[in-house]
Amino acid sequence: MIDRSLTLRLLSASTLALAFAQPAIAQDVDSSDTEATGAEQADNGALDVIVVTANRREENLQDVPVSAATISSDAVQNIFAAGGDTTALAGRVPGLFVESSNGRAAPRFYIRGLGNTDFDLAASQPVSVVMDDVVLENVTLKSFPIFDVERIEVLRGPQGTLFGRNTPAGIVKIDTVKPGDEFAVTGSASYGSFNSVSIDGGVTVPIVPGIASVRLSGLWQQRDNWVDNGFTGEEDAYGAYSDIAGRAQILITPTDRLSILGSYSVRDLDGTSTLFRANILGPGTNDLNENYDRDTVFYDAGAGNQAKYNAEIATGKVEYEADFATFTSITSFANSEGSSRGDIDGGFGASFLPFMGPGFIPFPSDTQDSITLDQFTQEVRIASPSGGTFEWQVGGFYFDSDFDVTTVGFDFPPSVTVNHTNESWAVFGQATTEVTEALKLTAGIRYTEDEKAFFVRDAADPQARSVSDERISWDVAAFYELSLDASVYARVASGFRAPTIQGRDVAFFAAPSIATSEKIMSYEAGFKSELFDRRVRFNLAGYYYTIDDPQFSAVGGADNLVQLVNADKGRGYGFEMDSAFQITPDFLITLGASWNDTKIQDENLAVGICAQCTVLDPIVNIAGTDRALVDGNPFPNAPEWIGDVSARYAIPVSSTGEIFAYTDWTYQGETSFFLYDSYEYVTDPQIEGGLRIGYAKFDGSLEVALFARNITDEDNVKGGIDFNNNTAFVNDPRVIGVSVRFDY
Template sequence: MRTANWNRCLGMLLAGSALGLAAPALAEEAAPAKSDGIAEIVVTAQRRAQNVQDVPIAIAAISGDALSETGIRDPRDLTLLVPSLSMQAGTAASTTSLFIRGVGIGDFNSNTTGAVGVYVDDVFLGANAGKLFNVFDSDGIEVLKGPQGTLYGRNTTAGAIRFSSRKPTDELSGDFSALYGRFNEVQLEGGIGGPIAKDLLKVRVSGFYNRRDGTTLNRVTGHKVNNINLWALRGIADFTPAPNVLLRLSVHGGNNTGGARQFQHRGQGVDFFGNPAKLPDGTPTDAFGYADTDNNAYAGDYNVEGKERIGVFGTSLLGQVDFSGVQLTSITAYEQVNRATLEDTDASPADFVVAYYQDRPRQWSQELRLQSTGERKLNWIVGGYYFHDTLATDSSFDLLRSLRDPNDLAGTFDPVNSLGLLRYPYTQRTRSFALFGQADYKLTDKLTFTAGLRWSNDRIGMDYHSLFDIVGGIAPVKAYSDQTLPLLDFKDTKTFKDLSWRAALNYKSGDTLVYASFSKGYNSGGFAGGASTDPLQLKPFNSEKLYAYEVGLKSEFLDRKVRFNTSAFYYDYRDLQVFVFDLTGPIPVQRKLNAGNAAIYGLEAELTVRPTRSLDLFGAATFMHSEYKKFAALGGVSYNGNRLVNAPKFAFSGGINWTVPLANGAAIKARVDGTYVSSIALFPDNAASTEVKGNGRINARLAWQAPSKIWEAALWVKNLNSARVISSIAPVITQDQINYNDPRTFGVQLVAHF
């Protein structure tokens, strides 16, 4: 069966090559061309500077200028440019789950280790909330598809996203952007840097500020909710005491004081006893008889207007020494996040479920690498990595307050019927270390063999408690009494070990590269981090493993006016980790467990055409089939044959860049880009009620560039077609909470570079 699927992938690859229909790594359109041909894109995916066309890995690379033009703010927005990358929004802006080629997990809890590794300047970020503050003053982004581990500190099964900030320059330089848009949005971004002491010290300081009024009307108060208010700062100093020595200190921080997500409400049409609950016209309601009937995704009735408070701080020190043909690199980093989110979980005017999430992750990492430099017959890299993370949480759910006795000022204490404040504080400690290495050996001038190996050891300890409190308020006020009922005390430690690898062959002739690879990725097991009252819910889940087979083609022709890349892949996905809701009781319970195995295979194609110096056409497409081969879910229900979560059958992104020179040296620049994603399932059961229909979005930008090329003024619009796209659905007792994308936004922008 696997051989048949692999042969099918090869056929799809050849078919894609013949069709030539899709698009680039979207970096191709991002970097300006210096001639009539498509500009060369330099990436460091393999820990050395290379033309992206020479790297035998499927990569999407996006320049800093393209990020500014498209309004990319954080990893979630990258899905608009990279069709094989998708996301599932969680309970808040800080708990988004990322997927590449259908590989990922939709668990929004704080202790989740995602299948997609996110790196900023080669520092792995473990906490979800910390990833909101790093896409500014950016030099570019690389999205690496498939298992990564033989070159990187942290191992991942789906792939990696690498953000690179702009570094200090030898001469004074700066980049600034000011944006104003719908909903009174203000976005300011800038960076300036240069030498302090010639040939010894240079620095760069950058910052980002974004505020926006709410996009959603709260009909209860008349206020606008789902607002944005955050800022971030970064400072980088390069110290070069000798020509072959670099010490780079980076310090960053940020703060978010915006609103928590306010969801849309959808009644499940049943009461607490399973009886039908509907309005006279047949509209399903929740158990309190409420239904949101206006079909407006940007209005709701909320008795609690949620808030989110996130503070981040991080620092890293890179040390790099070049010897004769060898480079030694050390990266020491510390990251911390303080997050507190108050959420109207039931998305209704009733006191049904109110959540308070609090977590404080602290991570420290050390990476050490030794590698060859220059182009030799044998290029190699070896390294070691240590990661330590302590996550302390104290989250809670205030359950069914509307059913309590209003004359009981302390609040009814009835854990049997879930009337009370359910707290679940826990501390999770993760200690991970690994040894990794990779070597490229030129068998001939055109044929290169690559081999990589990684050994990983992850030790995870969980100290978990859950209890009911008698409380008149909600957790943020800390109004706990001495009358508590301990429900669960759980403590366990588990060690996970694995050996993963990569083997590849690539043949480079002229402007054409053909490659084939076989790799294994690993994502360690662990413990569930949601609210639990039963020790079985905290039973550790196992590590997942991904065996990836891939063949690819990268090519340029017609004097570099056309670039066509394509790849076919087959994934043998074993013991994959899945996040589900146990709906067997009156209250949905979060569960994290292992499915048996699954298969994913597909074809990707990228095309960039530059018919003239002023015109670029680009696009990228992913065709994919995913299937659970063996998955017996809770209660013995079989999900065999179902599609994987967040794995569309087809996804496309593309657009056009057109520059019209004017007589005075100025220019008009126009860009239109869009994306389309076929339907996806949000849960393994593939229920129609939690399926996201196929959807597409269009963005546009029109700019006037000054004759000096130093600054430009632009008009922009995002989601021009006002698409309403569901990014998550979660069951909450007798209703569902639904998360939508932002509505259409538009405005003006000023950009300057010097």
């Protein structure tokens, strides 16, 4: 086995050294990139065309019958300038929400209110993350750092036909920059508060022009400790991280018809896991109280709240373009291993000790979860040439994963290791026909078989479980051009999330739980337009979906359990709006908004409740334990409103450059953290914004700027731990710094 840590450091160091060295040969580029929106670029006073691959082909966003949005490479650099992790994508497009109670290691994605609040490393999610055509199924793979990207696409609604099971909510699709035929160097570096550093770069080097080329890229993010431990008196004890990632790609095109792309990516994370803060909410309100101090926690356990993870992803993609079709094969191996530990109660002491705080701590809690994961995927596709009146593609997909999750309690509970395996295969097809010059119809179908197995290692009772299912997913869409500038579409899609096994509670002497497949039917209609010589883009989509047997995770509660449950039904409806306005060639505004109403529909579903908070739902006693009836409640972590706005204004100061100001803001509406309703664990609306002021060359070759993230230093509660006390965790503080970017 190759030493991944050494390989990563060598790859990242060589990439960044090349990226920040002045190239001996710099290619002139015609770049009209602005950093404005993440999805928009000014070009002669018009908005650029947005390219998406929602149908596994490159297409104009305006011609695709699906609600989708993109985040460009410029916007990605803005978002992560202060060293942010994957959760920084939350709210960057309408309908998308991301959060984590596992620090930088295991994000949870939500689209249109559908997600999974389960904090366990074995958690299943209804939002799929696909990077360079490879599904990153496990939560620790989904946290792989985002760098050197061409674009990020967010496809909203079921995507089960082309992308498989576990996509009833949608997909976050990440495409990185690929090797090319010309020498190219890109890079960025930023330095800010708390000694926050974020450096990334990419170098493309043609080996044999037209035949072989390589691209090396790397990322280094780090921050110093900045949070004090008020219990021990130690200053600057928590908050640090070092996140290093690298990628090496080689593209070989021996003929005009054949291309072979090999990719190897590695990551090494060493940092602080989520900082839980005891009793900072309530009681009887969701306001932060006197126990809250952003710069201080009070820990008597957790061993520094350390999180350490490694990951590697190796992929081979082969494409052969015949006269009648293109053949594609994508083979990928991925693994992840690491652990995170935390002082879960967020305070010190317990009710039976002479000291405790902040607030009432019934009993201490200090646990560590770790994972060792292997994943293999294989996909083959045959697709007709693009641009004809009839386009088609067929393919097959195979998925296999095997991983162990170990839970260790320090004092309690004893160490327990459980094993999860998942094997799935599918065949699929899709066709699009041009009925008239204005009307196109698309239909797709996929057959999937999925099997999961679970057992407890080194136990007298292995508590083995297995589940399986087979399903047909399908979608039908119609797209009609009203004019050259406007179109409408309608789409009906089905999807499902495969059955799931959750075994973390074995560590707490409870049986594993099982949830059967959730099945979704989604109805969507939309309007897309580009007006005034493509100076205004306005896209609007409305949707309604129903779910049979939705999977939920009843996490926490006074018993501190993670139980999978199926509700009888669920439903959601709402809209998404994406727009951009090129006011002048130097002034660009983007605006996005989504409204989402979700509801649990099950009169008998009762879940565990918090130990100290104020529950507003009807309470029933089942087997001596109080439970809340959650019928009619919204889905957890499903903001009713999500909004984003950005603006960039520039003043030319020479024939080669301009002074610019850029700002971006996100809005998160009222959000409930858990299945039950309570005063404490429902947030009020939140905002967070950034600012960037600097100088940029017109050709995109250089930018120097001052920046600020969370510029108003908002204290936003992002999640809670409810079993022991009113514990919660918050967003990152304001970071102010300087940055440099270049592109040759």
